[in-house]
Amino acid sequence: MKLLLVAALLIPALASASGSKTKKFLITITNLTKAQVLTMPVVALHSPSSALFEVGKPASPGLTLLAEDGGTDVLEDELRALGRSRVDNYVTGDSNIRPGQSLEILIKTKNASKVKLSLVAMLATTNDAFVAAMNVRLPSRVKVLDLKAYDAGTEFNSESCEKVPGPPCGSHGARDTANAEGVVSEFKGLTGSGDIDLETYGFEGAPAKIKIELVK
Numbered sequence: 001m002k003l004l005l006v007a008a009l010l011i012p013a014l015a016s017a018s019g020s021k022t023k024k025f026l027i028t029i030t031n032l033t034k035a036q037v038l039t040m041p042v043v044a045l046h047s048p049s050s051a052l053f054e055v056g057k058p059a060s061p062g063l064t065l066l067a068e069d070g071g072t073d074v075l076e077d078e079l080r081a082l083g084r085s086r087v088d089n090y091v092t093g094d095s096n097i098r099p100g101q102s103l104e105i106l107i108k109t110k111n112a113s114k115v116k117l118s119l120v121a122m123l124a125t126t127n128d129a130f131v132a133a134m135n136v137r138l139p140s141r142v143k144v145l146d147l148k149a150y151d152a153g154t155e156f157n158s159e160s161c162e163k164v165p166g167p168p169c170g171s172h173g174a175r176d177t178a179n180a181e182g183v184v185s186e187f188k189g190l191t192g193s194g195d196i197d198l199e200t201y202g203f204e205g206a207p208a209k210i211k212i213e214l215v216k
């Protein structure tokens with residue numbers, strides 16, 4: 001009982017002491033799908049109230065572009081516009097992530113105990129589906145977690161190659177907005193109703209995982 005009390009008293013002191021020191025985290029994103037390309041991921045460290053999206057609410061223009069076409073510049077503008085008090089830091093990966101491959105991103109913060117980590121990347125062979133980590137607390141050493149797939153709600157899931165940027169389609173900047181779902185939701189998976197071969201591009205379970213590791 002005495003030991004427990006000591007531990008409880010120590011936690012707040014450690015948390016505040018770590019708040020002012022710069023810490024570096026290595027984020028390793030692994031594509032677990034057979035054939036879906038993940039587009040360049042955006043990782044952000046933000047205040048708990050500044051989430052990148054909310055299930056049941058419309059996607060921002062930045063998330064819309066990312067989820068439909070893999071473009072990151074509008075989302076980066078949105079993150080910058082929020083200011084350093086709300087978005088402590090963000091980094092965009094320098095390449096797409098092919099099936100079975102991983103990408104590493106290094107990100108720094110002086111507020112490791114206060115910020116949350118979020119990450120988004122498009123599942124390229126879909127209309128507007130993306131993988132995301134949402135509001136993850138940074139670990140004291142290492143943390144591994146599965147990413148879920150979401151639907152941005154900004155494009156109808158026609159699965160028509162005329163509207164899908166990833167292989168084998170390659171249609172960039174084409175949108176299917178009539179009958180779009182309207183709000184972000186959990187992605188229910190490809191259906192095989194259009195041009196996309198379900199056997200090849202479909203996936204079950206988590207489409208990606210991330211490892212967050214304190215490196216310094």
Ligand SMILES: [Ca+2]
Nearest residue numbers: 151153155157
């Ligand atoms: Ca959709």
